[in-house]
Amino acid sequence: MKRVQESEKLLRVAVYIRVSSDEQAERGDSIRDQKERGIKYIEEHKNMILQDVYLDDGVSGQKLDRDDFTRLINHVKEGLVDLIIFTKLDRWFRSLRHYLNTQTILEKYNAAWTAIDQPFFDTSTPYGRAFVAQSMTWAELEAQNGGLRVADVFRTKVTHGEVITGKVPRGYEIIDKHLVLSEEAPAIRDTILYFLKHQSMNGAVQYLKETYGIVMTLQNFKQSVLRNEKITGHYRENEAYCPRMISDEAFLDIQRILDQKSNIKSSQKYPYIFTGLLVCDECGHKMGGCQINAVSKRKDGTVLRYKYPAYECKQHRSYRKCSNRGKIREVRIEEYLLKNVGKQFDSFIADFETKSRDAVDNRMKKNQLRRKISRLKDLYLNEAISLEEYKNDRAGLEAQLEQLPDITPPVGNPGTLISMQNTGFESMYLHLDNQQKRLFWRSVIKEIRLKRCSGSHREYTIIFL
Structure with a gap:
């Protein structure tokens, strides 16, 4: 591709901006600086018009997965x-492989690029392409060396307990760059010992909350x-990185217990039929699978033990945040659905037939969302909003844009439900295994709310699909 010369053709120009750290801003390579110089470059060429500004902030040049890129x-x-214009080649890429892959795409769609501070780059000749590739090699090496320097700094900090x-x-x-025990340390240590004794994370989290008023999620705990490993005072290769909370032996016992629990969970064979479908109508959270243990005694004195698959509200069991206590057996849910779902189908189909079947054109609304995203970027570039505000608001608008189809079809489609009614789904259902039953219900039901x-x-x- 040849460097763009003045011509009669009006070129649609994209300004690409990337800043990976505050250090670049200190070197005069800030967002505002890159934007102003890019726009000035376009204004100095009569055959160019600004197509858009593309901004990636806080992203390494070695990464290909960048939002605006x-x-x-x-x-x-x-x-x-x-x-495409940018200030320097390292704003575009610092990975030779990524550069070459992207260059192939640009050549396929007849798009050129220019580094306005490095006009000697020319990809229209073999020598020019070789020169750019060599430059990218050095840029990639510099970026990797930078990563090694960061790793060395971290290693030194850990060695000194920082x-x-x-x-x-x-x-x-953290006090003076070092880890020290906080006021919560005795409570955390006591709860760790509680876990060691009872081997229950649910119980430990509940104990921590009721005894010390400290709330933690199971995953966080x-x-x-x-x-x-820092609770043993160790971190990486520093055996005295911070004050110890428990012994090495206790820590190893904890890891053994956790590994055993993980293996039990991963080896669980029973496929719960209604996983992901049941919702607690009290708190709105999903209900999880569990077991109901039962014991019966025969006349001859033989004791029989049973385990029944069931469901319960985890918000009640783990945190007591919901009043929906107790467990419901899976077979009871099946019985209810098989007995009542036909009536539910009839009601759903009748309701569907009363609704409007007109399609809705959402393209104007989607264009409005795109304009909002563009205005949001302008606010950030002009420093009217912070980076965090820009990213949060943009993520929300893009989520709306992604979920909104160009055309919304008529409300629902009961065709699947009608066909199952006609084929006698009850008799068919009895021949399914649990995995097939799960797929069956998920194909027609969005969620089942239990109160x-x-x-x-x-x-x-x-609630049907």
């Missing part, structure tokens, strides 16, 4: 971009405390 490449493929991140285990705090009434009675609300 991906958007830029998609626009190239759509034929919306003739020329923290390398602001994230610390519960029960510790497991990963931040029980799995964290606890008096005693063991449950009220069902079925």
Whole structure:
């Protein structure tokens, strides 16, 4: 590709901006600086018009997965971009492999690029392409060496007992760049010993909350405390990195217990039929699978033990945040659905037939969302909003844009339900295994909401797809 010369053709130019750290801003390579110089470059060429500004902030040049870079490449493929400009080659890439792969795409769709501070790059000749490739090799080497320097700095910090991140285990705090025990340390240590004794994470988390008023999720307690080697005072190769909370032997026992629990869970064979479908109508959270243990005694004195698959509200069991206590057996849910789902189908189909079947055109609304995203970027580039505000608001708008189809079809389609009614789904259902039953219900039902009434009675609300 030849460097763009003045011509009669009006080129649609994309300004690409990338900043990976505050250090680049200190060197005069800030977002505002890159944007102003890119726009000035376009204004100095009569055959150029700004197509859009593409911004990736806080992203390494060695990464190909960048939000606005991906958007830029998609626009190239759509034929919306003739020329891409950036200040320096290292703003574009620091990985030779990524550069070559992207260059192939640009050549396929007749898009060129220019580094406005390095006009000697020319990809229209073999010598020019070789020169660019060689430059990319050195840029990649510099980036990798930078990563090695960071690793060396971290290694030195750990050797001297200094923290390398602001994230610390519960029960510790940072003072003068070192980890020390916090006021919560005695409570955390007591809860760890409680777990060792009872081997129950649910019980330990509940004990921590009721005894000390400290609330932690199961996952946080497991990963931040029980799995964290810092509670032994060790970290990486430093055996005295921070104050010890428990002994090495106790830590090893904890890991053994956790590994055993993990193996039991991963080896679980029973496929719960309604996993992901049941929702607690009290708190709105998903209900999880569990077991009901039962014992019966024969006349001859033989004791029989049974385990029945069931479901319960985890918010009640783990945190007591929901009043929907108790378990409901899986077979009871099946019985209810097989008995009542036909009536539910009839109601759903009748309701569907009363609704409008007109399709809705959402293209104007999607264009409005795109304009909002563009205005949001302008606000950030002009420093009217912070980076965090920009990213959060953009993520929300892009999520709306992604979920909104160009055309919304008529409400629902009961064809699947009608066909199952006609084929006698009840007799067919009896021949399915649990995996097939799960697929069956998921093909017609979005969720089943369970509300606890008096005693063991449950009220069902079925929401169809």
